Amino acid sequence: MKDQLVKAIACDGHVRIYVCNTTGIINYAQKQHDLWPTASATLGRVLSVASMMGGNLKSDKEKLTITINGGGPIGTVMADAYYGGNVRGFVGEPHVHYQYNDTGKLAVGVAVGTQGYLEVKKDLGLKEEFGGQVALQNGEIGDDFAYYFALSEQTPSVVSVGVLVDTDNTIISSGGLLIQMLPDASEEDIEKVEAVVKTLQPMSDLIKDNVALEEIVKSLFEDAKILETTDIAFTCNCSKERVENAIKLIDKEDLKAMIEEDHGSEVSCQFCNKTYTFSEEELQQILDSKE
Known part of the structure; x- marks a missing residue:
């Protein structure tokens, strides 16, 4: 059913x-x-x-x-x-x-x-x-x-x-x-x-x-x-673009640490548990856009 x-x-x-x-x-x-x-x-x-x-x-x-x-x-x-x-x-x-x-x-x-x-x-x-x-x-x-x-x-x-x-x-x-x-x-x-x-x-x-x-x-x-x-269905509207917009709100020092220490980032959606990966290059682009 x-x-x-x-x-x-x-x-x-x-x-x-x-x-x-x-x-x-x-x-x-x-x-x-x-x-x-x-x-x-x-x-x-x-x-x-x-x-x-x-x-x-x-x-x-x-x-x-x-x-x-x-x-x-x-x-x-x-x-x-x-x-x-x-x-x-x-x-x-x-x-x-x-x-x-x-x-x-x-x-x-x-x-x-x-x-x-x-x-x-x-x-x-x-x-x-x-x-x-x-x-x-x-x-x-x-x-x-x-x-x-x-x-x-x-x-x-x-x-x-x-x-x-x-x-x-x-x-x-x-x-x-x-x-x-x-x-x-x-x-x-x-x-x-x-x-x-x-x-x-x-x-x-x-x-x-x-x-x-x-x-x-x-x-x-x-x-x-x-x-x-x-x-009806379990529907989640998360996306890499939405996660990227959230990352843009992180302050510059924390972004630099994610690049230099973690060499990238993985972010999971709390609702559906999907994981979005951001490389050093992608994080650097976000940092550059903030500066």
């Missing part, structure tokens, strides 16, 4: 629904960053929410950035989301693996920690970015985003995200569901959503069983109307 994002409405347009399959996206991230299981689950959950939030952007000039740091061993988790649902992301420490003793499930909350924040910044192509920051609730990602939507965007939301990781670290399934109450929702609509939540199956299980995303939506709400189905 392809990585896709489905947008839908229900309850006479009073409820907004997003559902996504991000299995391929997280498999790519796992390979690029050599993620251990709990790191895969953490980044997978964040990228699933990021993709669904990206689906709500209005144009390709808009972007949002999610930053999470709960003081746990995984460090900072960061994700960018673009118009249409494409995403990219990384974790500070990819080699973390914890499980809960009672359930055997991956302990994302332990890896992330709870002594920190979840921050969302939205770049809408204007002079200033917009966004909000909330305290982490349990570090398990789903509840933390539900709290963010309620507090920062005044939108009561249900967030269900899950990742299943195989014994060889590859991703069996990954996906997410976001249900949001719109301002004109009635008490009856709220009751319908509450009833849906009570019977909700884990998203990772539904994706593993190859249940079509549209069918997942229709199984939740009888009057669900599918608005759009979009292919």
Whole structure:
């Protein structure tokens, strides 16, 4: 099943629904960053929410950035989301693996920690970015985003995200569901959503069983109307030109040291782990342009 994002409405347009399959996206991230299981689950959950939030952007000039740091061993988790649902992301420490003793499930909350924040910044192509920051609730990602939507965007939301990781670290399934109450929702609509939540199956299980995303939506709400189905992917806009522009910001003395001591430079993109190499000659040209 392809990585896709489905947008839908229900309850006479009073409820907004997003559902996504991000299995391929997280498999790519796992390979690029050599993620251990709990790191895969953490980044997978964040990228699933990021993709669904990206689906709500209005144009390709808009972007949002999610930053999470709960003081746990995984460090900072960061994700960018673009118009249409494409995403990219990384974790500070990819080699973390914890499980809960009672359930055997991956302990994302332990890896992330709870002594920190979840921050969302939205770049809408204007002079200033917009966004909000909330305290982490349990570090398990789903509840933390539900709290963010309620507090920062005044939108009561249900967030269900899950990742299943195989014994060889590859991703069996990954996906997410976001249900949001719109301002004109009635008490009856709220009751319908509450009833849906009570019977909700884990998203990772539904994706593993190859249940079509549209069918997942229709199984939740009888009057669900599918608005759009979009292919999504892990997309990074890094390039050698962008890295060169960053190197141009380095002061002259540090550039000289890179030439005379290191005899060149290798720069890796945090998001996709691609490496860009600059020779002595290329660094010298950059230094000459500064002088």
